[in-house]
Amino acid sequence: MDIKKTYSISELAKEFDVTTRSVRFYEDQGLLHPTRRGQTRIFSSKDRVRLKLILRGKRMGFSLAETKELFDLWDETLSGNEKQLLLMLDTLANKRAQLEQQKNDIAQAEMEMDTAEARCREALAELQKKKRQQTKAKTEEPVEQK
Amino acid sequence: MDIKKTYSISELAKEFDVTTRSVRFYEDQGLLHPTRRGQTRIFSSKDRVRLKLILRGKRMGFSLAETKELFDLWDETLSGNEKQLLLMLDTLANKRAQLEQQKNDIAQAEMEMDTAEARCREALAELQKKKRQQTKAKTEEPVEQK
DNA sequence: GATAAAGTTTACGTAAACGTAAAGTATTTT
DNA sequence: AAAATACTTTACGTTTACGTAAACTTTATC
The missing domain is CATH 1.20.5 (Single alpha-helices involved in coiled-coils or other helix-helix interfaces)
Incomplete structure (x- = not known):
C-alpha cells in the first residue's frame, strides 16, 4: 500500500536522483515496464520498487543484466x-x-x-x-x- | 616477508586468474609499477599486493580510478x-x-x-x-x- | 494563440575495462 | 638451426551504462 499509485518519469527521476535518460534506458533494457497514456510513460509503484532495487544493485556492483535476470526469474516463479x-x-x-x-x-x-x-x-x-x-x-x- | 621477491606477468596472471592484458592495462593506468629486465616486466611483491587490492576493489564495486587514487594518496602520506x-x-x-x-x-x-x-x-x-x-x-x- | 514546460523518439558520442589480432623480439628447448 | 614459448608494442574492436543534442508532440500557463 504505497502512498501513490502512479508516477511520471521526472517524479521518479527526482526522487531517486537519476536522469530521465537512465529511467528510459532501464525500460529499454527490460527492467521497467511502464504503461502509456498516449505516448507518455506511466510508472506503477511496482516500477518504483524495481527502480529502487536497480539502484541498490548498482551500489552492490550488480550489472543491469544481472538485476534483470533476477527480476525475470522472480516473475516466472509466480x-x-x-x-x-x-x-x-x-x-x-x-x-x-x-x-x-x-x-x-x-x-x-x-x-x-x-x-x-x-x-x-x-x-x-x-x-x-x-x-x-x-x-x-x-x-x-x-x-x-x- | 613474502615467499618470493619477483614475479613474471604470467605468474601473477595465473595466480589471480586474470589475463596478462589486464595486468598490462593496470600498469598503463598507473596502478602497478613493475621494473624491467630488458623490455620484460618484473613485478615486486608490492605489485602483487596491489594487484590483490585492485581485484578486491573491483569486487566491492570500486573503479580503477578510485583504487589508483587511494594508492597515490597512500604513497604521498609516506x-x-x-x-x-x-x-x-x-x-x-x-x-x-x-x-x-x-x-x-x-x-x-x-x-x-x-x-x-x-x-x-x-x-x-x-x-x-x-x-x-x-x-x-x-x-x-x-x-x-x- | 503564443510560449513555456514536460514529455517523446532517434541517433551519435563517450568513458571504463578490457578483448583480440598483428607483428616483432628474446630465450629456451629439441 | 629450427621450432616452440614467453614476452613485447601498437592499435583497432567491444560491451556497459549512460550523456547529449536534435527535432517533434502534448499539455499547461499567460
Whole structure:
C-alpha cells in the first residue's frame, strides 16, 4: 500500500536522483515496464520498487543484466512452475555466496583502513610534536637576533 | 616477508586468474609499477599486493580510478606532508561511509532474499502435495480402467 | 494563440575495462 | 638451426551504462 499509485518519469527521476535518460534506458533494457497514456510513460509503484532495487544493485556492483535476470526469474516463479522455482532457489544461493564474498572483502578493507588510519595519525602526532618544539625554542629565546 | 621477491606477468596472471592484458592495462593506468629486465616486466611483491587490492576493489564495486587514487594518496602520506595526511584521513572517512552504505544494502538484500526463498519453498511444497495426492489416487484404484 | 514546460523518439558520442589480432623480439628447448 | 614459448608494442574492436543534442508532440500557463 504505497502512498501513490502512479508516477511520471521526472517524479521518479527526482526522487531517486537519476536522469530521465537512465529511467528510459532501464525500460529499454527490460527492467521497467511502464504503461502509456498516449505516448507518455506511466510508472506503477511496482516500477518504483524495481527502480529502487536497480539502484541498490548498482551500489552492490550488480550489472543491469544481472538485476534483470533476477527480476525475470522472480516473475516466472509466480507462474508456479517447478523448474523455475528450483532455478530461482539455485540463483538465490549463488547470489548469497556472492554477498558473502563481498562481506569478507569489506571486512578486510575495513581492517586495513584501520591500520592505515592509525599510521596517518601517528605521523601527524610526530609532526605536531616537532612543531611544538620549534615554538618552544622561539618563545624561550626571542631576543637572540637583536 | 613474502615467499618470493619477483614475479613474471604470467605468474601473477595465473595466480589471480586474470589475463596478462589486464595486468598490462593496470600498469598503463598507473596502478602497478613493475621494473624491467630488458623490455620484460618484473613485478615486486608490492605489485602483487596491489594487484590483490585492485581485484578486491573491483569486487566491492570500486573503479580503477578510485583504487589508483587511494594508492597515490597512500604513497604521498609516506612523504610525511601534513596536508597529504589530512587528505588521506578525509578520504578514508569517505570510503568508510561508502562501505557502511554497502553493508546496509547487503543486509537489506539478504533479508529480501530470505523472504523470496521462503516463498519459493512454500510454492514447491504445494506442488509436492498435489503430486502426492495424484499418486495416492492412482495406487488406491489402479484397476478402474480394466 | 503564443510560449513555456514536460514529455517523446532517434541517433551519435563517450568513458571504463578490457578483448583480440598483428607483428616483432628474446630465450629456451629439441 | 629450427621450432616452440614467453614476452613485447601498437592499435583497432567491444560491451556497459549512460550523456547529449536534435527535432517533434502534448499539455499547461499567460
